[in-house]
Amino acid sequence: MSDKRAIVLYLHVHQPYRVGRYSIFDAGRRHDYFESPENSPQNNAAIVRKVAEKSYLPTNAHLMRMIQENPQFKLSLSITGTVLEQFEQYAPDVLQSFQDLVATGRVEIVGETYHHSLAFFYDRAEFEAQVQMHREKVERLFGVTPTAFRNTELSYNNDIAYWADKAGYKAVLSEGWDPVLGWRSPNFLYKPSHTENIRLLTKNYKLSDDIAFRFSDTQWVEYPLTVDRFLSWTNASWDQPLINLFMDYETFGEHQWEDSGIFNFLEELPRQWLRKSEHTFMTVSEAAGAFDVVDEIDCPQTITWADTERDLSAWTGNSMQQGAFASIYGLRDAILQTNDLQLIEDWRKLQTSDHFYYMCTKWFNDGDVHAYFSPYDSPYEAYIAFMNAYLDLKFRLHEMGVEV
Amino acid sequence: MLGWELPPHHTGGMGIVCYQMCQQLAKTGAEIEFVLPYTADFSNIDFMKVNPAVPKDVSEVITGIGSVGSTYDSQYFEYIMPDGTSRGAAMDEHQSNYADYVSKLVLLGDYDVIHAHDWLTFRAALAAKQVSGKPLFVHIHSTEYDRAGGKSGNPFVEEIEYVGLQLADRIFAVSQATKDTIVRHYHIPADKIEVVHNAMEFRAEELYEDKSDNAFRCVSGLQEAGYKVLVSAGRLTIQKGLTHLLKAFRKVVDMRPKSLLLIVGSGDQYEELIELAADLGLSGNVIFTGYLNGTGKQWRDAFRVGDLFVMPSVSEPFGITPFEALAQGTPVLMSKQVGSSEVLHHVLKVEYWDIDEMANQILSTFDHPDLAATLTENGRAEMMNQSWEKSVSHILEHYHGHIRKQEFVYV
Numbered sequence: 001m002s003d004k005r006a007i008v009l010y011l012h013v014h015q016p017y018r019v020g021r022y023s024i025f026d027a028g029r030r031h032d033y034f035e036s037p038e039n040s041p042q043n044n045a046a047i048v049r050k051v052a053e054k055s056y057l058p059t060n061a062h063l064m065r066m067i068q069e070n071p072q073f074k075l076s077l078s079i080t081g082t083v084l085e086q087f088e089q090y091a092p093d094v095l096q097s098f099q100d101l102v103a104t105g106r107v108e109i110v111g112e113t114y115h116h117s118l119a120f121f122y123d124r125a126e127f128e129a130q131v132q133m134h135r136e137k138v139e140r141l142f143g144v145t146p147t148a149f150r151n152t153e154l155s156y157n158n159d160i161a162y163w164a165d166k167a168g169y170k171a172v173l174s175e176g177w178d179p180v181l182g183w184r185s186p187n188f189l190y191k192p193s194h195t196e197n198i199r200l201l202t203k204n205y206k207l208s209d210d211i212a213f214r215f216s217d218t219q220w221v222e223y224p225l226t227v228d229r230f231l232s233w234t235n236a237s238w239d240q241p242l243i244n245l246f247m248d249y250e251t252f253g254e255h256q257w258e259d260s261g262i263f264n265f266l267e268e269l270p271r272q273w274l275r276k277s278e279h280t281f282m283t284v285s286e287a288a289g290a291f292d293v294v295d296e297i298d299c300p301q302t303i304t305w306a307d308t309e310r311d312l313s314a315w316t317g318n319s320m321q322q323g324a325f326a327s328i329y330g331l332r333d334a335i336l337q338t339n340d341l342q343l344i345e346d347w348r349k350l351q352t353s354d355h356f357y358y359m360c361t362k363w364f365n366d367g368d369v370h371a372y373f374s375p376y377d378s379p380y381e382a383y384i385a386f387m388n389a390y391l392d393l394k395f396r397l398h399e400m401g402v403e404v
Numbered sequence: 405m406l407g408w409e410l411p412p413h414h415t416g417g418m419g420i421v422c423y424q425m426c427q428q429l430a431k432t433g434a435e436i437e438f439v440l441p442y443t444a445d446f447s448n449i450d451f452m453k454v455n456p457a458v459p460k461d462v463s464e465v466i467t468g469i470g471s472v473g474s475t476y477d478s479q480y481f482e483y484i485m486p487d488g489t490s491r492g493a494a495m496d497e498h499q500s501n502y503a504d505y506v507s508k509l510v511l512l513g514d515y516d517v518i519h520a521h522d523w524l525t526f527r528a529a530l531a532a533k534q535v536s537g538k539p540l541f542v543h544i545h546s547t548e549y550d551r552a553g554g555k556s557g558n559p560f561v562e563e564i565e566y567v568g569l570q571l572a573d574r575i576f577a578v579s580q581a582t583k584d585t586i587v588r589h590y591h592i593p594a595d596k597i598e599v600v601h602n603a604m605e606f607r608a609e610e611l612y613e614d615k616s617d618n619a620f621r622c623v624s625g626l627q628e629a630g631y632k633v634l635v636s637a638g639r640l641t642i643q644k645g646l647t648h649l650l651k652a653f654r655k656v657v658d659m660r661p662k663s664l665l666l667i668v669g670s671g672d673q674y675e676e677l678i679e680l681a682a683d684l685g686l687s688g689n690v691i692f693t694g695y696l697n698g699t700g701k702q703w704r705d706a707f708r709v710g711d712l713f714v715m716p717s718v719s720e721p722f723g724i725t726p727f728e729a730l731a732q733g734t735p736v737l738m739s740k741q742v743g744s745s746e747v748l749h750h751v752l753k754v755e756y757w758d759i760d761e762m763a764n765q766i767l768s769t770f771d772h773p774d775l776a777a778t779l780t781e782n783g784r785a786e787m788m789n790q791s792w793e794k795s796v797s798h799i800l801e802h803y804h805g806h807i808r809k810q811e812f813v814y815v
Binding site (some may be wrong): 023024025027028029318319320322323324326327330361378380383384387388390391392394395398399403404 | 682686
């Protein structure tokens with residue numbers, strides 16, 4: 001067992017294949033739902049290129065320097081299949097920079113669904129197929145096999161832990177949400193209820209969100225945040241082994257812009273943390289084997305890392321979203337029996353959780369449209385484009401002679 | 405003639421009705437000057453003079469329609485100045501400028517009667533009558549009571565309608581139902597109101613059997629797979645009764661899962677209807693096209709692709725879309741509250757609120773091709789027999805009743 005305190009830095013990398021303004025007049029004529037004109041807000045290539053310049057390339061350059069400069073610095077990444085595919089298509093330089101990082105041996109890749117879907121909650125067989133697809137993609141591109149698991153949107157419950165345990169993962173990740181943890185701290189290693197070997201790492205959302213959400217908020221009392229100040233908040237938990245900093249990768253350069261000083265903060269973090277010999281960094285699987293379990297966590301309800309509710313309501317909260325989910329998963333048997341790889345892949349790309357997130361109305365009603373990022377003018381527009389693509393899937397099935 | 409729109413630059417049925425009515429009037433030898441509140445290319449119109457009411461010091465007035473709302477609360481006007489700059493004009497300001505323009509115009513020409521369509525033109529009509537003393541005919545295509553779906557409408561609009569109806573020399577109503585509304589809700593004596601039914605005349609080239617590829621290819625494909633398609637077209641406002649239709653359609657899908665509803669149009673209920681369809685579990689069965697231009701192929705093809713067209717209005721003074729459906733060979737179901745049900749007999753009719761019966765009739769048409777074929781054949785024959793001749797001669801009689809002259813000039 002390790003007697004050091006470890007920061008577990010875990011970053012999530014994802015881009016969906018956004019559906020263009022696909023109209024009912026396009027349906028039955030063209031099936032390229034994910035293609036959009038050059039300057040439209042749904043153009044996936046343009047978005048990936050833009051985020052590559054602002055976030056992926058500079059952040060990876062910083063991470064590489066941090067690895068070279070600090071022998072103990074490590075981190076974990078989860079990179080979805082849909083973003084890896086887009087790197088291959090639109091930004092091979094970004095893919096190469098991730099491959100370089102993983103090749104150092106100090107970057108762990110965490111497993112998840114290829115399509116960043118919520119299939120776990122709708123279709124277990126489909127979920128497993130997507131996890132397998134992701135595993136194969138990671139093995140092919142990075143030469144490593146994931147030993148830790150996170151489900152889309154950090155969604156978590158006892159069933160997910162049970163499944164991941166049976167599938168042989170060493171660790172599973174979740175939000176460190178107070179109603180689940182109760183009086184317990186997220187800074188320890190836990191065992192999920194009803195499991196044998198797997199370990200649960202819970203996100204320290206207060207410290208994570210100081211970086212991910214509040215860093216450049218000039219109204220925040222702690223603005224501007226320094227590494228010194230940030231690390232001073234960890235002193236209070238000096239006797240607790242873990243600091244789980246889980247966040248979206250795009251925090252660096254995209255959500256928090258370069259001029260906020262976020263890259264300096266990132267580079268300075270290991271420098272200052274590692275000044276004390278009892279401090280280190282660990283990847284998620286490493287941490288799962290380095291400490292004793294202090295308790296079991298029972299989580300019958302589903303939690304996520306989203307919003308103040310920390311549930312799935314941003315994806316499944318309204319009936320448009322529920323109708324869209326029911327429609328797309330309702331096609332499962334018909335789609336799979338065709339063995340048409342293009343059709344199956346289009347259907348899977350439509351399962352990406354972002355499509356349903358864009359249909360969320362819980363902020364839209366308050367007029368707070370900017371509280372979330374969507375390439376559409378309204379949730380209704382997102383829903384209509386999605387449902388038109390759904391109707392086109394049915395059209396294609398009919399053309400192939402499948403009963404729809 | 406004072407009107408608010410003419411095709412091809414129009415958003416609703418009123419523009420088409422004005423166009424066809426004036427065409428027939430012109431055939432009888434009438435000279436018509438039609439004053440519109442905006443500038444646009446009307447080189448397609450050679451049977452009358454189209455006169456855009458452009459305010460002083462403005463060189464052009466452009467209009468457009470927002471994506472939501474009924475005609476008058478989403479329509480906007482933009483003034484183009486002689487120096488090329490532009491500014492927006494509020495509806496009230498523009499109505500007032502329109503009235504100024506008309507009251508000056510009416511003194512310049514040798515006009516016999518003033519004929520004004522709907523409340524939007526009434527301020528101008530009243531001003532013109534006041535300065536010229538010419539007889540005023542107001543033509544009611546819809547009232548605020550209709551547009552509010554039988555509930556309280558905008559009191560400002562109702563006030564203008566009331567004054568216009570009171571001070572007019574004669575009132576034309578597009579249906580008996582509209583006449584009843586004017587009597588009941590505006591307290592106008594019945595003998596002051598003439599029912600002048602609209603007609604919907606199609607040019608020969610609009611009636612040929614369209615063999616071209618349907619714009620709704622996906623929908624046609626699903627029809628081959630056994631789906632039946634119900635189509636509705638119009639503004640998505642409370643007046644049009646679409647919430648009842650969706651509830652009826654839920655019952656249709658319960659009985660016949662392979663059913664689709666194509667909702668064409670936009671309006672202030674757009675988002676509400678999308679949510680209601682989803683609430684009812686109809687996400688995969690209801691298709692929203694958004695706004696489609698009423699002169700385009702997509703609009704016509706929406707009628708063509710349907711197995712049944714439905715107009716479920718809570719209140720509809722006349723309603724010309726059923727004629728467009730019949731012209732495309734699609735049978736029609738309409739609520740008994742649709743004014744054109746007074747002239748169309750070979751269509752299915754139902755109370756707008758009776759969702760069980762509505763579902764029953766939709767299912768019957770879907771499942772009994774004989775019924776659909778008979779409705780189409782007879783309905784289309786009836787539609788072809790419609791003409792403006794009778795209605796226009798009725799209008800002329802009343803013009804003559806107010807002024808005796810051989811040649812008429814109408815402003």
